[in-house]
Amino acid sequence: MLKNFGDALKSAFRKIANAPFIDKSLIKEVVRDIQRALIAGDVNVKLVLEVSKRIERRALEEKPLPGMSNREHVLRILHEELASILGKGRELPLKKQRIMMVGLYGQGKTTTCGKLAKLFQKKGMKVALIAGDVHRPAAYEQLKQIAESINVPVYGGGKTAEKTVKEGLEKFSKYDVIIIDTAGRHALEDDLIKEMKNVAKIANPDEKILVIDASVGQQAGKQAKAFNDAIGITGVILTKMDGTAKGGGALSAVAETGAPIVYIGVGEHMEDLEKFDATRFLSRLLGMGDLQSLLEKAEEAAKGKEKKVEEAAKKMLSGRFTLLDMYEQMELLSGMGPFQKLADLLPLGGKLRDEDVQATQERLKKFRVIMDSMTRKELENPAIIKSSHIKRIARGAGVETRDVKELIKYYNTSKKMMKSLSNKRMQRKLMKQLGMKI
Ligand SMILES: Nc1nc2c(ncn2[C@@H]2O[C@H](COP(=O)(O)OP(=O)(O)OP(=O)(O)O)[C@@H](O)[C@H]2O)c(=O)[nH]1
Ligand SMILES: [Mg+2]
Numbered sequence: 001m002l003k004n005f006g007d008a009l010k011s012a013f014r015k016i017a018n019a020p021f022i023d024k025s026l027i028k029e030v031v032r033d034i035q036r037a038l039i040a041g042d043v044n045v046k047l048v049l050e051v052s053k054r055i056e057r058r059a060l061e062e063k064p065l066p067g068m069s070n071r072e073h074v075l076r077i078l079h080e081e082l083a084s085i086l087g088k089g090r091e092l093p094l095k096k097q098r099i100m101m102v103g104l105y106g107q108g109k110t111t112t113c114g115k116l117a118k119l120f121q122k123k124g125m126k127v128a129l130i131a132g133d134v135h136r137p138a139a140y141e142q143l144k145q146i147a148e149s150i151n152v153p154v155y156g157g158g159k160t161a162e163k164t165v166k167e168g169l170e171k172f173s174k175y176d177v178i179i180i181d182t183a184g185r186h187a188l189e190d191d192l193i194k195e196m197k198n199v200a201k202i203a204n205p206d207e208k209i210l211v212i213d214a215s216v217g218q219q220a221g222k223q224a225k226a227f228n229d230a231i232g233i234t235g236v237i238l239t240k241m242d243g244t245a246k247g248g249g250a251l252s253a254v255a256e257t258g259a260p261i262v263y264i265g266v267g268e269h270m271e272d273l274e275k276f277d278a279t280r281f282l283s284r285l286l287g288m289g290d291l292q293s294l295l296e297k298a299e300e301a302a303k304g305k306e307k308k309v310e311e312a313a314k315k316m317l318s319g320r321f322t323l324l325d326m327y328e329q330m331e332l333l334s335g336m337g338p339f340q341k342l343a344d345l346l347p348l349g350g351k352l353r354d355e356d357v358q359a360t361q362e363r364l365k366k367f368r369v370i371m372d373s374m375t376r377k378e379l380e381n382p383a384i385i386k387s388s389h390i391k392r393i394a395r396g397a398g399v400e401t402r403d404v405k406e407l408i409k410y411y412n413t414s415k416k417m418m419k420s421l422s423n424k425r426m427q428r429k430l431m432k433q434l435g436m437k438i
Contacts (some may be wrong), residue, residue, distance in 0.1 A: 028056065031056045059074045097176075097178075098180065098207075100200060101209050112265055113143065119263075132199055133182055162202055169203060182199060188226045207235055213240050264276055323411055326411055
C-alpha cells in the first residue's frame with residue numbers, strides 16, 4: 001500500500017517531467033493520480049480533495065514566473081502544495097522554556113524527552129526532566145535510565161502527576177529547559193485528558209508537543225485533534241521514521257492541528273532526532289531517494305526535449321524542408337504524447353480525435369518504412385523521384401506504388417504548408433502553440 005503510494009506520486013511527477021507539453025488534460029490526469037496516491041497513503045480524504053483542487057486551479061490559472069517553463073511551474077506547484085500540508089517545520093527555539101510531551105501509549109514520548117534533552121544540552125543549555133507518568137510503574141525508571149545516559153537530572157516518583165510536576169518545577173527552577181514526560185493511554189480517556197489539562201495548567205508550558213508514531217495512519221488526524229482540543233498543541237514530533245512507515249498520517253495530523261512538525265525521530269538512540277525538512281520528508285514519503293534531485297532531473301530532461309521540438313520548429317520555419325526533415329519530424333511526433341499541438345499545424349487533417357491519432361500514427365509508420373527504402377539523394381531532394389523510382393521504392397518497402405505516391409503527395413502538401421509558415425503571423429502562432437519564447 002505504502003509502496004504504491006510512493007510509486008503513484010512518483011509516476012505523477014514523472015508524467016509532468018516527461019510530457020512534451022503540459023496541457024489541461026495532463027494536469028487533470030496528474031491531479032487524479034495524486035489524489036489516489038494520497039488517499040492510499042492514509043491522508044485524510046477531505047484534505048486530499050482540498051489540496052488536489054488547489055493544485056489543479058493553480059496549475060491552470062497561475063502564470064509561470066518569468067524565466068520559468070510551464071513544466072517547472074507545475075512541478076513547483078505540486079511540490080509546494082504537498083509541502084504546504086506539512087508546513088514549513090520549525091525547530092524549537094534555544095531559550096529558557098518548559099516543554100510538555102503528550103501522546104498516546106507507546107508512541108515514543110519518554111524516549112523523545114531524552115532526545116530533546118540531549119539536543120538542548122549540546123547547545124550548552126541546562127536541562128532537566130520531570131517524570132510526569134505516574135501510572136506505568138516502570139515509567140520513572142525508564143526516564144531515569146535515559147537521564148543518566150545523557151547526564152541530565154530527573155525528578156519523579158510522586159503519587160500523582162500534578163504533584164510530581166509541581167515539585168519538579170520548583171526543584172528545577174534554575175534550569176533553562178525543563179521537559180515533562182506524561183502518561184500514555186490506549187485511547188484518549190476522560191481521566192487522562194483531565195490529568196493532562198491539570199498538568200498543562202500547573203506547568204504552563206511554552207511548548208506542548210504531540211508525539212506520534214509514523215506508522216499511525218489516518219488515525220493520526222483524529223488523535224491530533226483530540227489532543228489539540230484538550231490542551232492546544234504547539235508542535236508535532238514524528239517518531240520511528242527509521243522504520244518502514246512513511247508517515248503519511250503525519251500529513252493529516254499536521255493539517256488537523258495547524259501545529260508544525262518540529263523534529264522527526266529516526267532511531268532508538270538519544271542522538272536519533274532530526275530537524276524536519278518538508279522536501280526531505282516528502283522524498284521519504286514518496287519513496288524517492290531525493291525529491292530535490294528529481295526536480296532538477298525533471299528540469300534537465302524537459303530542457304532536452306524542448307530543445308528537440310524547438311529545433312524541429314525552427315527548421316520548419318526556415319522554409320527548407322526535405323523528406324529527411326519530415327522523417328525527423330515524424331520521429332519526434334511519434335514519441336510524443338499530446339501530439340495534438342504540432343499535429344494541428346501539420347496537414348494531417350486538422351483537429352485530431354484519439355482514434356485519428358491512432359490512424360495517423362499507423363500512417364506515419366508506413367511512411368517511415370517507405371522512406372527507409374529511398375536513397376539519401378531522394379530524401380534530400382524529393383523532386384528527383386520519378387515513376388521508375390517510385391516502383392523501385394514500393395518494391396523495396398513491400399507496398400503499392402500508390403502508397404509511395406500518397407507519401408509524396410503528403411510531402412508536397414506539407415512543404416506548401418511550411419512555406420506559408422514563413423509568414424510572420426503564422427510563425428508567431430506556431431511558436432506560441434509550442435510554448436516557445438517569441
Ligand atoms: N526505531 C525507533 N524506535 C523508537 C523511536 N522513538 C521511540 N522508539 C521506541 O519505541 C518504544 C516506545 O517508546 P517510549 O518512549 O517508551 O514511548 P512512550 O510514548 O513513552 O510510551 P508510554 O509511556 O508507554 O506511553 C521504545 O522501545 C523506544 O525505544 C524512534 O524514533 N525510532
Ligand atoms: Mg513513556
